[in-house]
Amino acid sequence: MEVEAYCVKCKAKRKMKDAKEVTMKNGKKAKTGPCSVCGTKMFKIGG
Numbered sequence: 001m002e003v004e005a006y007c008v009k010c011k012a013k014r015k016m017k018d019a020k021e022v023t024m025k026n027g028k029k030a031k032t033g034p035c036s037v038c039g040t041k042m043f044k045i046g047g
Contacts, residue, residue, distance in 0.1 A: 002015050002016070003015065003016045003019040003031050003033070003044060005042045005044035006042070007037070007038065007040055008040065009035065009040040010035060010037055010038055014035050014037055014042070015036045016031065016033035016035065016036065016044070017035075017036045018034065019031045019033040020032055020033060024045075028045065028046075029046070030044060030045045030046070031043070031044045
């Protein structure tokens, strides 16, 4: 599954590789995974 999120290190929207769905403390869904270019941890809130 390819998810697009903002990478803080690249300062651009990039695709996450190996995105995993997680549930935050407040019960909302989010996706987390490394940037496909630089490997920095990325996080996207929402479905």
